[in-house]
Amino acid sequence: MKLNTLTLTQAIEKLKKKEISLSELYSDIQLAIEKQNKELNIYLKVDEDAVKKAHKNENEMLAGVPIAVKDNFLTIGLPTTAASKVLEGFMPPYESTVTKKLQDAGGVVIGKTNMDAWAHGSSTETSDFGPTKNPRNPKHLPGGSSGGSAAAVAADLCIAAIGSETAGSIRQPAAWCGVVGLKPTYGRVSRAGVVAMGSSLDCPGPMGKTVEDCAILLNIIAGKDQYDATTLSQPIPDFTKNFKKGVKGMRVGICYIDHPQLVGTPIDHAVGKAGKVFERLGASVELVKLSDQIKSNTILTPDYAISLYTIVQRAEVSSNLARYDGIRYGNDRSNFGEEAKRRIMLGTFALSKGYADKYYLRAQQVRSLYVQNFKQLFERYDLLISSPSPGYALPLGASTNDPMFGELQDFLVEPSSLAGLPGISVPCFRDPSTNLYLGLNIMANHWQEEKILAAAYAFEQSIKL
Amino acid sequence: MSNYESIIGLEIHVELKTASKMFCGCKNDPFFASAPNIYTCPVCLGMPGGLPVPNKKAVEWTIMLGLALGCKISPESKFDRKNYFYPDLPKGYQITQYDQPLAIDGKLINIRIRRVHLEEDTGKLIHATVEGKRISLVDFNRSGVPLVEIVTEPDFRTVEEVDQFLKKLQQVIRYLDISNADLEKGSMRLEPSISLRSIGDAKLPDYRVEIKNINSFRFVRKALEAEIERQTQNPKERYQATRRYDEKTGTTMLMRRKEEAQDYRYFPEPDIPPMRFEKTYIEELKSKLPELPDTKHARFMDMYSLNDQDSGLLTETRKLADYFEECIKVTKKIGLVDEISAKKIANWLINKRPDMETVLPAKFIEEIRNAVMVVELSSEEITGAIATVLEAKKQAVEDYKNGKEQALMFFLGQVIKELKGKGDKALIIEKLKEKLASYGS
Numbered sequence: 001m002k003l004n005t006l007t008l009t010q011a012i013e014k015l016k017k018k019e020i021s022l023s024e025l026y027s028d029i030q031l032a033i034e035k036q037n038k039e040l041n042i043y044l045k046v047d048e049d050a051v052k053k054a055h056k057n058e059n060e061m062l063a064g065v066p067i068a069v070k071d072n073f074l075t076i077g078l079p080t081t082a083a084s085k086v087l088e089g090f091m092p093p094y095e096s097t098v099t100k101k102l103q104d105a106g107g108v109v110i111g112k113t114n115m116d117a118w119a120h121g122s123s124t125e126t127s128d129f130g131p132t133k134n135p136r137n138p139k140h141l142p143g144g145s146s147g148g149s150a151a152a153v154a155a156d157l158c159i160a161a162i163g164s165e166t167a168g169s170i171r172q173p174a175a176w177c178g179v180v181g182l183k184p185t186y187g188r189v190s191r192a193g194v195v196a197m198g199s200s201l202d203c204p205g206p207m208g209k210t211v212e213d214c215a216i217l218l219n220i221i222a223g224k225d226q227y228d229a230t231t232l233s234q235p236i237p238d239f240t241k242n243f244k245k246g247v248k249g250m251r252v253g254i255c256y257i258d259h260p261q262l263v264g265t266p267i268d269h270a271v272g273k274a275g276k277v278f279e280r281l282g283a284s285v286e287l288v289k290l291s292d293q294i295k296s297n298t299i300l301t302p303d304y305a306i307s308l309y310t311i312v313q314r315a316e317v318s319s320n321l322a323r324y325d326g327i328r329y330g331n332d333r334s335n336f337g338e339e340a341k342r343r344i345m346l347g348t349f350a351l352s353k354g355y356a357d358k359y360y361l362r363a364q365q366v367r368s369l370y371v372q373n374f375k376q377l378f379e380r381y382d383l384l385i386s387s388p389s390p391g392y393a394l395p396l397g398a399s400t401n402d403p404m405f406g407e408l409q410d411f412l413v414e415p416s417s418l419a420g421l422p423g424i425s426v427p428c429f430r431d432p433s434t435n436l437y438l439g440l441n442i443m444a445n446h447w448q449e450e451k452i453l454a455a456a457y458a459f460e461q462s463i464k465l
Numbered sequence: 466m467s468n469y470e471s472i473i474g475l476e477i478h479v480e481l482k483t484a485s486k487m488f489c490g491c492k493n494d495p496f497f498a499s500a501p502n503i504y505t506c507p508v509c510l511g512m513p514g515g516l517p518v519p520n521k522k523a524v525e526w527t528i529m530l531g532l533a534l535g536c537k538i539s540p541e542s543k544f545d546r547k548n549y550f551y552p553d554l555p556k557g558y559q560i561t562q563y564d565q566p567l568a569i570d571g572k573l574i575n576i577r578i579r580r581v582h583l584e585e586d587t588g589k590l591i592h593a594t595v596e597g598k599r600i601s602l603v604d605f606n607r608s609g610v611p612l613v614e615i616v617t618e619p620d621f622r623t624v625e626e627v628d629q630f631l632k633k634l635q636q637v638i639r640y641l642d643i644s645n646a647d648l649e650k651g652s653m654r655l656e657p658s659i660s661l662r663s664i665g666d667a668k669l670p671d672y673r674v675e676i677k678n679i680n681s682f683r684f685v686r687k688a689l690e691a692e693i694e695r696q697t698q699n700p701k702e703r704y705q706a707t708r709r710y711d712e713k714t715g716t717t718m719l720m721r722r723k724e725e726a727q728d729y730r731y732f733p734e735p736d737i738p739p740m741r742f743e744k745t746y747i748e749e750l751k752s753k754l755p756e757l758p759d760t761k762h763a764r765f766m767d768m769y770s771l772n773d774q775d776s777g778l779l780t781e782t783r784k785l786a787d788y789f790e791e792c793i794k795v796t797k798k799i800g801l802v803d804e805i806s807a808k809k810i811a812n813w814l815i816n817k818r819p820d821m822e823t824v825l826p827a828k829f830i831e832e833i834r835n836a837v838m839v840v841e842l843s844s845e846e847i848t849g850a851i852a853t854v855l856e857a858k859k860q861a862v863e864d865y866k867n868g869k870e871q872a873l874m875f876f877l878g879q880v881i882k883e884l885k886g887k888g889d890k891a892l893i894i895e896k897l898k899e900k901l902a903s904y905g906s
Contacts, residue, residue, distance in 0.1 A: 074514045087513070094507050096514060193507075193514040200735035227508075229518045229737050316735055319548050322557020323511045351548070351730035360732055 003028040008065060008160040008213035015063040022064050025159075026051040029066050029110065033157050040133045042151045044071050045078055046111035053108045060106020062220070068158035070149050071112040072119055072195040073099050073204070078109065082195040083127040084117040085335040086324050096193025097228065098162060098204045098221045105220045110158050113148025117337050118321065119164065119197040121145055122172055122406035123399035126339045131396060136178055136435045140393040143173030143409075149207050150177040160208040160217055164194055166201040167309055167417035168410030171388035171425035174207055175439025178427045178465070180456070181207045182214040183413075185446050186420035187232045189218075190225030196320040198313035201417055211426060211457040215239040218449060234447050243453040248282035250455065253381040255299050256412055258290050267387045270429040270438045274385060274459065281458050288377065288384065297380065300373040304366055305414035306407045311350045311363040312418070318347025342403055370415045378445040383455050388413050388425045388441040392434070413441060422449050426456040430465040437465070469661040471693050472670060473627055474619035477634065479644045480586060480610050480652040481523050487585045487611040488517030488560065494606075495589070496650045501604035509609035511555030516736050519544070523611035524567065524740065526643040527583045529750050530613060531568025533637050533757055534578050538747050542567050544583075544734040549727065552603055553588040560585050561614075563731040573637070576630050577618040586610040613644075619658070619669060624689045627657065631682060636758050640783045648680050655679050657689060661696050661703060670703070676717055678709040692717050761786055769793070769807035778815050789814055791826035805833055835889060847893060850883040851876075851900050865901060873897060 003025045006014065014020045030051075037043050047053070054064030069075065072082040074092035081087040099109055116126040124147025125131040132147045134140040135155035142151040146163030150173035153161050163170040165183040174181025182205045189204045196202060206217030219240055224233040254275045257268045275285045291298035321344055326332030336344070350359040377384060389409055399405040407414070416423055425439035440459065444451045486493050489508035498504055507515035528538055545563035561584035571578035588608040592601050615634070621627045635653065638646040646653040656677055660670035674696070676688050688710040695717065696703055708717040733739075756764070758780050765776040765786070780786045789810060796805045810833065819829050854876055855862055865872040873894065880893050 080513070082513075090513075092514075093512065094514075191514075192516050195513045196516075196736075198735075227518065228516050230516075230735075315732060319546055319558050319730075319732070322548060322550065323513070323555060325550070325557070327552070328510070328555070329512070348730065351732055353728045353730075356730070356732070 002032070002156070004032045004156040004159075006159060007209045008216055009210065011065050011159050012061075012063050012216075015058070015065070022051065022054045022058065026054060026066065029157065029159075032155070033111075036135070036155055036157060040135055040138065040151055040155060041114055041130050042132055042135075042148050042155060042157055043068070043111040044081065044083065044114050044129055044148070047078055047109060050108050050110045057103075057106035057108060060104075062102070062106035064106055064108055065159045066110035067102055067107045067217075068111055068113050068149055068152035068161040069099055069102075069109045070115050070146050070161075070163050072115060072164060072197075073112075073162065074193040074195070075099050075109055075112065078112055080112065080195070081129075082118050083115045083129055084337065084340065085128040085331060086326070086333070087195075087330045088128075088335070090330050092193075094193060097190035097225045098194070100193075101221050102162070102217075107220070111152075113146075113152050113161065115148050116145035116339070116406075118195065118317070118340050119145040119166060119169060120317070120339045120343055120406070121399060122168055122409040123394075124148060124151075124173070125396070125399045126337060128335075128337055133396065134177055134393050134436075136437060137393070140395055140434075140436060141176065141398060143176035143389070143393060144406075145169040145173075146181070146207065147173045147177075150174050150179055150181065153177065153179040153207050153209055160206065160213050162204060162217070162221070163207045164197075164202060164204045165417070166198045166203070166313060167414040168388060168406075170203075170205045170207060171413055171423060171439065171441055172410060174425040175388045175427070175437065175441075176393035178430065178437030178439075179207055179209060180211050180214050180424065180426050180460070181205065181439075182218060182424045182449070182452070183417070183422060184218060184222065184449055185422040187230050188234070188422070188447070188449070189221050190223075190228040190231050192225055192227035196316075198316045199320060200316060201313060203417075211424070211453060211460050212240070212243060214424070215243050215453050218453075237450050239449060239453055242450050243457045245454045246281060247278055247383075247455050247458050250278075250283040250382040250451070251380065252278045252283045252285045252455075253288040253299075253377065253384045254285065255288050255384050255386040256290065256302060257386070258287065259301070261390060262387070265391065266429070266431075266438060267390060271385060271387050271440065274428050274440045277459060277462055278385070278455070281462060283383075288381070294369060294373055296376060299377060299384075300370060300415065302411045302415050305370065305418060306404075306411050308363045308366045308370075309410075309414040309418060310346070310404075310407055311359050312367065314343050314347035315350045315360050316347070317343045318345075318351065339403070367418050371419045374416065374419045374421060374445075382444065382451055384416075384443045386412055386441050386443075388423075388439050392431065392436040392438065416443050421446060422452055424452045424456045426460055427465055428459070428463065467697050468664055469697055470622055470664050471624075471689075472619045472660050472662055472673075473621035473624075473689065474658045474673070475615075475617045475621070475627065475630070476656040476658070477615040477631075478654040478656075479613045479615065479638060479646055481526055481613060482644050482652070483520055483522045483526070483611055485520060486609040487520050487523055487583070488609055489515075491609065493610050495586075495604075495610055496652070498606045501591075501602070501606060504606045505608070509555070510605055511557070517544075517560055517734070519737055520611060523583060525750060526641070527567050527581060527613050528742070528747065529641055529754055530615075530638065530643060531571065531581045532747075532751050532754055533641055534568070534571035534573050534581065534615070536568035536571030536578060536581055538568050538742060539565055540744075541565060541739060541741050543739040544737045545731050546734050548730040551587070552601065553590050553608070555588065555605065555608060559587065560734055560737070574630055574633055576620045576626070579616045579618050581613060581615050584612050584614060586612040619660075619673075624686050624693075627689060628682060628686055631655065631685065633758070636781070640755055640758055642755075642783070648682065651680070655685055657685060659689060659692050659696070661693070672703055672705045674705070674717075675707045676710055677707060677720065678711075684710060684712055687712075687715055688717060691715055755783065765789075769811070771808065771811055775808075775811045775815060779811055784821060785814070788821050788826060792830055795827050795830045799830070801830075801834065805830060805837060809833065809837070846884065847880070847888060847896055848900070850880050851893070851897055854879040854883055855900065862901070862904065866904065873901075
């Protein structure tokens with residue numbers, strides 16, 4: 001058995017029991033990287049000293065396992081570029097909170113994964129260092145922006161990975177690559193040391209081969225951080241404790257499959273089937289009807305979220321990228337790619353005098369409508385399920401020349417992300433003819449990752465792909 | 466006589482003297498830093514991934530300043546981003562407060578305060594010539610230092626009013642002990658705006674000229690006087706502009722015409738959650754306010770029967786006022802309240818200006834007492850005491866006459882003892898010498 005195919009849970013157990021050694025594990029990982037990285041373009045940088053660092057962490061909780069980390073997390077000793085030429089060669093002077101926590105727990109950053117430049121996109125095609133290919137079918141996109149991390153997990157080039165999501169950037173690539181990706185509640189995981197994209201939305205999260213693996217990583221990275229004022233001191237349950245509890249008695253609402261764009265598609269079919277699975281597992285399941293306005297027991301159409309999300313996120317992007325002037329670090333502004341330039345222009349426009357009221361403030365008002373809608377829905381449901389994406393992984397090149405590609409791919413998760421809600425994408429269907437996957441997006445109210453993990457685990461255990 | 470009146474408003478920036486900076490843990494001490502860029506971190510350098518975490522003390526102090534200026538404290542407040550490019554602004558935006566300042570609608574000496582808000586200071590640009598090349602250097606020690614902005618309504622009509630207001634404001638800030646409010650060191654910065662309108666007009670003029678680069682109260686006066694004169698003489702010069710004061714020529718010079726306000730694209734700072742203040746919290750801060758200069762002034766007049774002028778002088782600084790009251794305590798403790806009156810202490814303090822660092826109140830009272838008691842002892846009492854001592858210590862008198870000069874100090878001690886500690890030493894010695902000399906040899 002190739003040790004790089006181990007799940008995080010298995011790897012830790014085998015290492016602790018001395019059934020395998022770190023050297024063996026890293027040798028298999030290294031081999032897999034050598035074999036596949038060139039073609040799939042998953043890692044922008046692999047740490048040559050990873051195995052040495054691993055040996056030092058042998059006795060820690062994570063036992064020195066290799067974790068792939070998206071290239072927008074600042075890591076001392078490993079260049080951090082957010083896949084943009086502007087930051088090419090940038091060596092961070094400090095460590096992001098998430099990677100620090102990972103390393104303190106005995107994890108090792110095996111390498112930095114490719115992504116859409118500045119996390120602007122849902123394809124990993126906008127990377128200034130070339131696209132990543134989907135390991136399940138290399139003619140297809142891995143999704144994004146955490147496409148490199150999702151692909152690293154899917155191709156077994158790591159044991160588990162870290163990504164970040166603004167709306168869909170963890171769940172959509174997880175779905176397309178057939179792995180598990182968890183987007184925690186906004187404020188659950190620190191953004192300190194993560195290259196900022198949409199600050200009011202950004203959320204680091206785990207990506208893994210199993211739900212349990214994500215629970216283990218979430219345990220490590222969650223919590224209030226003195227370097228991020230938006231992290232909250234909510235109690236942090238032990239996420240590895242209750243994920244086997246099941247969904248008996250839970251009230252599950254199926255969302256968005258009655259959206260005109262989804263009716264009759266494989267998504268409609270897959271999510272509907274997932275509903276049946278939950279019913280069988282003892283949950284009560286019903287369809288939450290789509291509505292174009294706030295009405296009780298209906299879910300507000302995600303259609304509005306596209307423009308709303310675009311405005312909020314572009315506005316924040318235009319401000320967040322202002323610091324990259326090439327004076328004190330990195331390269332000058334001519335290195336910005338097309339997508340970043342478009343976002344800066346649009347965001348600047350949306351915040352301009354005379355337009356801010358019309359766009360930015362209006363968007364914030366609509367945002368509060370979504371918040372209100374979810375608040376009502378979670379009085380009635382424990383979980384909402386839908387799809388993180390409107391379809392299968394698209395072929396390479398699909399995002400080119402479509403500035404709204406990401407927003408259209410992610411419109412099903414944008415409302416919940418704008419509301420700061422947590423969600424997980426767990427594989428729910430595989431098309432044997434293409435080897436491409438669909439994911440199931442399971443969402444719960446703020447701070448209820450435990451419920452999400454329990455549902456995702458129960459689901460994962462009861463289907464065969 | 467001019468047919469115009471001046472309409473003046475002020476924007477005042479004050480650096481708070483919190484231990485750390487506004488949004489990070491770096492030391493807040495830009496003026497005394499031993500080298501550039503030593504008090505910096507990823508946050509105040511605007512590095513990728515750096516996030517601002519607000520300084521609670523700075524928020525508290527700003528609210529306290531708002532309360533001291535009679536402002537309403539907003540129950541909800543937030544920070545905003547002000548986007549603009551400048552080399553001393555590492556993030557490309559300044560974190561400030563836009564439409565929900567911490568405090569609004571206050572008043573200080575009849576001048577309405579529009580708002581008091583909290584923001585971060587920028588770095589400092591230094592233009593230098595290094596190895597023959599003219600270059601600009603940036604020092605980020607000041608980047609992210611908490612900065613309070615106080616904006617008045619355009620209520621000033623004379624330069625005199627501006628001067629009085631600024632001095633009072635500086636006094637209040639120093640009483641609160643939240644800033645050194647030092648103009649020369651840049652911890653207090655002033656930007657007056659001035660325009661002219663015809664006497665009798667009710668409407669505010671449709672332009673204003675902002676004056677920058679003023680670093681002393683004297684220069685505020687001079688700059689305003691020069692600008693009023695300039696605008697009075699040249700009606701064509703009455704347009705929206707930013708000018709800078711040149712202390713060498715004593716005139717203002719055009720920096721830029723402001724055709725329209727720059728677009729800063731303000732939006733709420735997403736990295737900092739909005740703030741909410743409970744009533745009890747505001748009340749608690751209110752109770753923490755020190756007695757303010759005007760209240761203290763009135764109380765001193767009332768409590769210690771001081772006149773307006775003395776009371777004003779004593780309450781000029783909180784330190785002097787406290788020193789005065791410490792002195793009062795000392796006199797109570799040693800039971801000399803009648804002998805050394807509050808009025809007497811006030812006079813001594815105002816005239817002698819003791820070094821409050823080295824001369825403790827007890828010592829200062831001792832000085833007063835010694836001087837005061839001399840005056841109260843009659844010459845007869847002293848000569849009487851001397852006679853008694855010399856009569857009793859005949860042997861010592863002999864020794865003195867035989868050249869043992871140390872005996873003089875012995876007599877001095879004895880005489881003071883006889884006088885029960887009263888009496889001025891110099892005077893006693895003089896009289897002792899006189900008496901001893903009269904004994905002849």
